[in-house]
Amino acid sequence: MxxxxxxxxxxxxxxxxxxxxxxxxxxxxxxxxxxxxxxxxxxxxxxxxxxxxxxxxxxxxxxxxxxxxxxxxxxxxxxxxxxxxxxxxxxxxxxxxxxxxxxxxxxxxxxxxxxxxxxxxLGEQRVGAARGHRDVVMLTLGTGVGGGVVVGGRLLTGANGFGGELGHLLVDDGGRPCPCGNRGCIEAYASGTAIGHRARQRLADEPVDSLLREVAQITGRDVTLAARDGDELAREVLVEAGEWLGVALAGLVNALDPEVVLVGGGAATQTATWMLPAAREAMAERIIGHAWRSPPPVEPAALGxxxxxxxxxxxxxxxxxxxxxxx
Ligand SMILES: [Zn+2]
Missing domain, CATH: 3.30.420.40 (ATPase, nucleotide binding domain)
Known part of the structure; x- marks a missing residue:
């Protein structure tokens, strides 16, 4: 030490x-x-x-x-x-x-x-999963979706300190309502809250078998646990959330061209198996010049x-x- x-x-x-x-x-x-x-x-x-x-x-x-x-x-x-x-x-x-x-x-x-x-x-860029990189984008998935951007080794703060609010990037204009008052923000698709909500909605709409039918108030954590237990519907919900995440990441990569993209926050490690491959694929298809460039790696954060x-x-x-x- x-x-x-x-x-x-x-x-x-x-x-x-x-x-x-x-x-x-x-x-x-x-x-x-x-x-x-x-x-x-x-x-x-x-x-x-x-x-x-x-x-x-x-x-x-x-x-x-x-x-x-x-x-x-x-x-x-x-x-x-x-x-x-x-x-x-x-x-x-x-x-x-x-x-x-x-x-x-x-x-x-x-x-x-x-x-x-x-x-x-900044913590991940200094001593975590993005150590050694100077251009980093991170989204944190929890109750909501947060974010941060490091450009040239410095944290992007914006004119008023409000820069890097990546959770409210629009991915689906007029889409699902977000707690911020807008519709279609990535937070309304990839937060733990959104994942729980989407699972409840699918169970109500579709006559499919799922371990989640036994759960009273389904949260993002319940969906993750069910996915780990092999539940197909739970896995589909996480893959879909990952695809939306990839749409958001494509916009961010087009705007900022980071060396690495990190996904952190409470749920990120447990959901990585299903969300990250879907996010990588959806992002890679959408970044500008995708036929001629390699997409940046999308990795789980390390510092929890x-x-x-x-x-x-x-x-x-x-x-x-x-x-x-x-x-
Ligand atoms: Zn929002």
């Missing part, structure tokens, strides 16, 4: 995870607690407490203040400005929370806040649930290096 360089934090819908990281994004110390949903003041208090507890754990375990004075990088779902203001955080229901400034004030440590999927993409925390932490470590360069 290397020297501690940053604290990475993931603010999830149900839990907060904080870890002390080394330069390779390895976790030296990790703590978690429940997310105080909908309570911005308590969120800042709890994060401050968690960071303090990391220090205390460090004192007991490895010598004084393992996390003390380290830069802090936070990943959170939602729209986050370059200054670390959370305009909208759907998982914890906060609006206009000046999270980077509040945490920096409380901890007196440099603090960076990023969209969680963007942070995850830690990707956002690791990416945010390593980005915060860079922040300190950049400041030192300037002075």
């Amino acid at each position: 290397g020297e501690a360089v940053a604290i990475g934090i993931d603010i999830g819908g149900t839990k907060l995870v904080a870890a002390v990281l080394d330069t390779q994004g390895r976790v030296l110390e990790r703590l978690r607690r429940q997310t105080p949903a909908g309570d911005a003041d308590r969120l800042v208090d709890d994060l401050h407490g968690l960071i303090g507890d990391l220090d205390a754990e460090g004192e007991r375990g490895r010598g004084a203040g393992l996390g003390d004075g380290l830069p802090i990088g936070v990943g959170i779902a939602g729209l986050v400005t370059p200054a670390g203001m959370v305009r909208y955080g759907p998982n914890i229901d906060v609006h206009d929370l000046d999270l980077a400034r509040l945490l920096a004030q409380r901890t007196a440590q440099p603090t960076l806040v990023l969209n969680d999927a963007s942070a995850a993409t 649930d830690d990707a956002g925390m690791v990416g945010a932490g390593l980005a915060a470590a860079d922040l300190v290096v950049d400041e030192q360069d300037v002075t």
